[in-house]
Amino acid sequence: MPEGHTIHRAARLQSKRFVGTELRVSSPQGRFDEGASLLDVHAVTEIDAWGKHLFYRWDHGHTLHVHLGLFGKFRIHADDPPPPTDGTRLRMVSERGTLYLSGPTDCRVIDPEEEDRIVSDLGPDPLRxxxxxxxxxxxxxxxxxxxxxxxxxxxxxxxxxxxxxxxxxxxxxxxxxxxxxxxxxxxxxxxxxxxxxxxxxxxxxxxxxxxxxxxxxxxxxxxxxxxxxxxxxxxxxxxxxxxxxxxxxxxxxxxxxxxxxxxxxxxx
Ligand SMILES: [Zn+2]
Structure with a gap:
């Protein structure tokens, strides 16, 4: 399972490619269709890591929660991305790159109460x-x-x-x-x-x-x-x-x- 350093690094590196620019969001696998349609053609303002959790905050108030769990994996392509695999839950495309996410334990649009609940269950994070x-x-x-x-x-x-x-x-x-x-x-x-x-x-x-x-x-x-x-x-x-x-x-x-x-x- 990825440990906290991997998640914080992902937040830092993904921020450079995906924050502050309008994104195309979809779910090639289909399991995140509904969430993706809420986020499509909007911009992420911040990608925040807490322990092993990632929170993507959007300019229209939504938050995307991602937890990789045991099998989740990000793949980032600067340009010319290969086609997504069958298991690609989330695809985010900016003019600076393409992100594929497969196999996460959690990939959902959550409300502020739920984010508070997740964070309040966490102890201090050595990287915060x-x-x-x-x-x-x-x-x-x-x-x-x-x-x-x-x-x-x-x-x-x-x-x-x-x-x-x-x-x-x-x-x-x-x-x-x-x-x-x-x-x-x-x-x-x-x-x-x-x-x-x-x-x-x-x-x-x-x-x-x-x-x-x-x-x-x-x-x-x-x-x-x-x-x-x-x-x-x-x-x-x-x-x-x-x-x-x-x-x-x-x-x-x-x-x-x-x-x-x-x-x-x-x-x-
Ligand atoms: Zn020894």
Whole structure:
């Protein structure tokens, strides 16, 4: 599933092509015909990302909500787009490009009340500057009495939003926090460290368009840009392989239906 950095990057890059200009909107697949007809020949004024949610605000007051879920995918073509596939739910065309969206969990025109409801269920987003002030307090309040393991809590979008399976494992590794620790038993300052690390890592991911959490020196490289494909994570999908810092075998477990990886030595 795309994590928050992908969604924020999509908002930033799509804004350049689709904001402020009249769009042709259609649904080649047909499942979004009604919504598309509400939006066709109008302009988007803003594309806003919140965690894994995208909100496209239109000049006539409508909002399009998109959540990619597990299988959703955007394809952007600067010019000469290929014909849409059978599964293309949404097509948006401006003079600066064509967007195809297929397989989203959600692609609907929503009213302001529904947008409020979606956003109010979300915890602070490390990629939204305005949420930073009380973010740590929010997360601490939420986790303060919870027995849920911190590894699972980080996937709960109402605690902190935008973190998915890769980042949760990697952030906890980088901080030396064992994913099985009960949230309420975190040490003082841990929530602040988790928040700060989330901001750092998701920003890097947003800028680069991919998740690279390893430091060059830990994978025998001199520069971040030299890090190879198989060297981008410390623990994610590395069960049985040696820890990049201490050589201990990386472990894996099921945690509330999702797999989590950790180093038993670096994350005691
Ligand atoms: Zn280790």
């Amino acid at each position: 500057k305005k949420t930073h002030v009380s973010a740590v307090e929010h997360i601490e309040t939420y986790l303060g009495r919870r027995t849920v393991p911190i590894g699972a809590a980080l996937l709960d979008q109402s605690v902190i939003c935008g973190i998915g399976n890769v980042y949760r494992a990697e952030i906890l590794f980088r901080l030396g926090i064992n994913p099985h620790i009960e949230s309420r038993r975190l040490e003082a300052g841990d929530v602040q460290r988790i928040w700060d690390e989330s901001v750092t890592q998701l920003r890097l991911g947003e800028r680069n368009g991919r998740i690279v959490t390893t430091e060059p020196e830990d994978v025998g490289r001199r520069r971040r840009s030299d890090i190879a494909r198989g060297e981008r994570t410390y623990v994610y999908k590395r069960r049985g392989e040696p820890c990049r810092r201490c050589g201990t075998e990386i472990e894996r477990a099921d945690m509330k239906g999702r797999k989590i990886w950790w180093c038993p030595s670096c994350q005691p």
